[in-house]
Amino acid sequence: MKQIVILASGSGSNAENIITHFNNNPTINVVAVLTNKKEAKVLERCDRLEVPAFYFNKVALTKTDAVVDFLKGLNADLVVLAGFLWKIPENMVDAFPKKIINIHPALLPKYGGKGMYGEKVHQAVKDNKETETGITIHYVNENYDEGAIIFQAKTEVGPSDSPDQIAEKVHQLEYEHFPKIIEKLLS
Numbered sequence: 001m002k003q004i005v006i007l008a009s010g011s012g013s014n015a016e017n018i019i020t021h022f023n024n025n026p027t028i029n030v031v032a033v034l035t036n037k038k039e040a041k042v043l044e045r046c047d048r049l050e051v052p053a054f055y056f057n058k059v060a061l062t063k064t065d066a067v068v069d070f071l072k073g074l075n076a077d078l079v080v081l082a083g084f085l086w087k088i089p090e091n092m093v094d095a096f097p098k099k100i101i102n103i104h105p106a107l108l109p110k111y112g113g114k115g116m117y118g119e120k121v122h123q124a125v126k127d128n129k130e131t132e133t134g135i136t137i138h139y140v141n142e143n144y145d146e147g148a149i150i151f152q153a154k155t156e157v158g159p160s161d162s163p164d165q166i167a168e169k170v171h172q173l174e175y176e177h178f179p180k181i182i183e184k185l186l187s
Helices: 013-022 042-049 058-062 066-073 090-095 118-127 163-186
Strands: 002-008 028-035 053-055 078-081 100-104 132-139 149-156
Touching (some): 013 028, 013 042, 013 163, 028 163, 058 066, 066 090, 078 163, 100 163, 118 163, 149 163
Parallel strands (some): 002 028, 002 078, 028 053
Antiparallel strands (some): 132 149
């Protein structure tokens, strides 16, 4: 059985989509969700979906091996960042080479890097009058949004699309493709 651990910072809609996708999979299982926010809505989703969830602080991630050791203890085959906003430290990247992936709400290398997440990305796409945007699923390295690209999917952006409408189009791509790419990586 392949083990997935999800890291999330926010509402957890992608985490829920992944958990639900693998609910009845005989070979792949989401064993836990970790969050860096005590009030993250992803915790409520985990309660409802009966998936163990754990909180950790910045010290545990960046100053110790606590999170790395925890992930090793869970026998994580893949660590999936689903709306996780902190940079992954080098010790964790080294401990899980090509086993940490992230989804970014834009077509990298455009609109990536520190501070580029969620609404900020969609506003930048709108402000720059882009005609398309999309998602990028990539391996995580020690820099924000610079790991090797695994998969991209595109959607059109109309001149009258608001950042919220752009976000909705991007979310649909995330929900459609992220679980499938995870499954492909673990097969």
